[in-house]
Amino acid sequence: MGVRLLMLGLLALVIAFGAKVPSVSAKPMVACDRLLSVRASEAYAPFSMKSVGGSAVGLDNTFIARVLDSIGCKYRFVFLPWKRSLYAIKTGDLDILPSASFTKERTAYGWFSRPYRNDVSGFLVRRGEARKFNIHDLDDVVKYDLRIGHVRSAYRGEEFKKFVSNPENQQHVIDLPRAEMGISLLINGRIDMLIGIPEASYMQAKIRSLDDKVEIHPFVLGKEPVRLMYSRQTMSPELVRRIDDAIERETKFAWYRDLYGEKAVTAN
Template sequence: MFLGEKIFKAAALLGIGFMASLAQAEDCQQPLKLGWEPAAPYLYLDSQQQMHGLDYEIVAAALNEAGCSIDYLPYEAPWKRQLLWIKQGLLDLIVGASKTAEREQYAWFSLPYRHESVALFVRRGDASKYPLNALADIVQPPFGKLGIYRGSYYGEDFVKWMTVPAFSAKTFEVGADKQGLEMLLKGRIDGLILDSVSGVEFLRQEGVWGTQVERHPLPMIQTGNIHVMFSKQTTSAQLVERFNQGLLQLQRSGAYAAIIRKYAQ
């Protein structure tokens, strides 16, 4: 069965009408615009400026199953700016996203394709200086400021703690990993929250992992499932459903597991 026939059949079954089926068929006439910033092993460019990464390969393969392709921006953009561009319809999709009620107002969310956790990183030798056993402990001296990434979601517990003035007053928003690292090394903040996987890779690339920066033994913060965000301005719910079916097909075929193994090495 051709893609157009599948789309028309799905439209009939859902009762969304002929015009909606035409809009669905037009979803992928052009490559979908992807926003990104470096976050190896999830997203990164090689020396020839070609995109790679676990997130990229999974999403590109699932979109291919749906009859779509990706055209990523030729430049990186901070996460908060990507969210704004999704809201405005200047981007079609972004990856590595947590689902929140606020974001659901302007974006569709795919099925989850991986799980995420974040961790606290401090200057080397400072872990024992800050006896933190839970998030709530950052309000206690001698811990000073906690660097958090602007626009990021760190899970429900973190959101609840941010409503506590004594806790939120201890946080400082940074726009990018390098800005946060610079502030940490200069002592302007005492800790920085980074992805537990890509954060370590970033610190390795910066040449500071294990020499100037270490992970604090504070238990990792589970932020939950990770999804693809699709702009409601430029994509349809039907496109997202086709993507979801493509993702499920990758899992059934073993292609999904192969990509995971590739980046787990």
């Protein structure tokens, strides 16, 4: 009995010391004093994907690497779901979150960079149904009694935020942990539309050889710039400004415009 208690005690110590320790610095970094952690998505083509070899690839990751390299910052990409990423920014367990929309709520725990590309949000639907639902605004979602798949905590503009805040509309919104799950639910008829960046959703379906089963709905929900979001716990305003200056420099080069095309912030 004594041996068993001793073993349980040792196990408790191992668990305690092996638990994840938050990476919150005593003082936010003014310079790149350590390896920066940057969130990456496994399935957000063409902006962020996980390669066969396990590396973070895609347009956003290419751009971020170029920016951080230009100022001598070392970094590592970390694959995390979106909702967990926001929490990690808040706690300081993540330094940088790309593809973030600016909201007042998020400024309580995060800094924001200048915009580095533009996003167009809308819907992915089943093949042949883009013209079936003549949608001009979100009220038509209620009119046609449609179900929208929506990634938890993802910001899709003030119009959608207002729509979801109405209790009568909440039955039309199905929360999803990951966007790729939404593609399967869409094809199987569990939802009618998948809200997000239609191009990214379509490319993810194409990677899975499912592009013949889905199409982009012509309705455009919104257009807005996206930014890098930084943890206030680990990143100082001085370091944020330094990265901002690098973003501004890089967006003036031809390689940047070639990378993002019409989504480049300098394209409009």
